[in-house]
């Protein structure tokens with residue numbers, strides 16, 4: 046928890062009742078952030094794939110996957126999700142997002158810290174992620190957090206769409 050003047054900032058597990066608000070926030074961030082990076086059609090496709098409320102609610106049942114929310118004065122302002130990949134000692138940071146009006150205040154770092162804590166508690170020594178090669182601000186943030194580029198991958202995600210990513214990893 047962090048208190049900045051009157052502002053209370055904390056990271057908490059996402060609950061089933063928060064899922065609709067999370068999906069609305071994801072759509073807002075994606076529509077603002079990704080038009081410069083991927084096509085409008087790919088944004089809609091990936092939002093449906095990843096942020097369908099039913100899918101998120103199913104993921105909340107899993108024991109190897111975590112969803113956290115960043116609350117600023119009680120309002121959902123960012124989120125993260127991460128899961129055990131099945132490779133020994135490896136957690137994947139699958140999502141890390143902070144609303145534009147609240148970026149560069151260290152909140153992404155707060156979400157990451159919680160993921161790191163869970164990863165360590167599960168005996169992981171590596172946190173991995175995939176980030177679009179043109180997502181420069183996010184790559185800068187990940188470098189600042191201690192990740193480095195491990196490889197370059199192009200992943201077919203169906204319907205003619207491809208994710209052109211760097212895989213970045215951090216020893217923990």
Ligand SMILES: CC(C)(COP(=O)(O)OP(=O)(O)OC[C@H]1O[C@@H](n2cnc3c(N)ncnc32)[C@H](O)[C@@H]1OP(=O)(O)O)[C@@H](O)C(=O)NCCC(=O)NCCS
Nearest residue numbers: 141142143148149150151152153154176182183185186189
């Ligand atoms: C990437 C992201 C999660 C980082 O969260 P954040 O709360 O803004 O980041 P922090 O305050 O913890 O760290 C900020 C660092 O990120 C980088 N960064 C973030 N936004 C940036 C921007 N608009 N321009 C340049 N660098 C930026 C910088 O390295 C910055 O460090 P600095 O402020 O000391 O220069 C957030 O900016 C975000 O949601 N971006 C849009 C969505 C996205 O791309 N998510 C990652 C998908 S893989």
